[in-house]
Amino acid sequence: MMTPDYGKTFALWREGAAAPWRDYTHHPFVEGLKDGSLQRAAFLHYLVQDYVFLVHFSRAWSMAVIKSETLEEMRISAGTVNALVNHEMSLHVKTCAAQGIDEAALFAAPEAVENLAYTRYVMDAGLQGDFLDLMAALAPCVLGYGEIGRRLASSKAEDTPYAEWISTYADPEYQQVCTNVGRMIDKAVERRIGDLAHAPRADALQTRFTMATKLEVGFWQMGLDGA
Numbered sequence: 001m002m003t004p005d006y007g008k009t010f011a012l013w014r015e016g017a018a019a020p021w022r023d024y025t026h027h028p029f030v031e032g033l034k035d036g037s038l039q040r041a042a043f044l045h046y047l048v049q050d051y052v053f054l055v056h057f058s059r060a061w062s063m064a065v066i067k068s069e070t071l072e073e074m075r076i077s078a079g080t081v082n083a084l085v086n087h088e089m090s091l092h093v094k095t096c097a098a099q100g101i102d103e104a105a106l107f108a109a110p111e112a113v114e115n116l117a118y119t120r121y122v123m124d125a126g127l128q129g130d131f132l133d134l135m136a137a138l139a140p141c142v143l144g145y146g147e148i149g150r151r152l153a154s155s156k157a158e159d160t161p162y163a164e165w166i167s168t169y170a171d172p173e174y175q176q177v178c179t180n181v182g183r184m185i186d187k188a189v190e191r192r193i194g195d196l197a198h199a200p201r202a203d204a205l206q207t208r209f210t211m212a213t214k215l216e217v218g219f220w221q222m223g224l225d226g227a
Helices: 008-016 018-025 028-035 039-068 071-097 104-106 113-128 130-154 163-170 173-194 202-225
Strands: none
Touching: 008 018, 008 130, 008 173, 008 202, 018 104, 018 202, 028 039, 028 130, 028 163, 028 202, 039 071, 039 104, 039 113, 039 202, 071 104, 071 163, 071 173, 104 113, 113 130, 113 202, 130 163, 130 173, 130 202, 163 202
């Protein structure tokens, strides 16, 4: 399957983090979602932690509204918060409710160390840096899940018990979110630093993206270890 086109900045960042990016998008947890071999206990452990993660991730995207310099950046950042809070988190609530875990229990779940490390890293990127620092830390999750969803859906994984999870991220609506975010990042880079490939900040932004990708790998592993 061809790499999805989520913009030239994403393509550069993805290439610069080639090894961890593959570890992230082809992690055994992901492959278990595709063929149905992932243990249900691991999936539920992941879902509970991912719900907590999305709470903080939504806070970080809300920070992007504050860091925005254009109305388009504000609209897309606010729209992403809406997609996270009112749509993506509902999948977690629905699935966990079927297992006797209600939303109050999800919200109150203790954070795993891997979850804490990742969410606070992203928040720190926004607090310490500017809009681009925050986007470099946020992009692996948003765009990585889009890439994973597309790949798993194209592999004809309809028979897996995790088909609903796959369809959430392969869905055209989520794919449009990825496209919009990618284009916004491209414009934000051009507006603030010009040509990313030759900008003095290129290495620092790549480092943020790569670290966030490595933290995604740790998040999948946390799910597996919770089985």
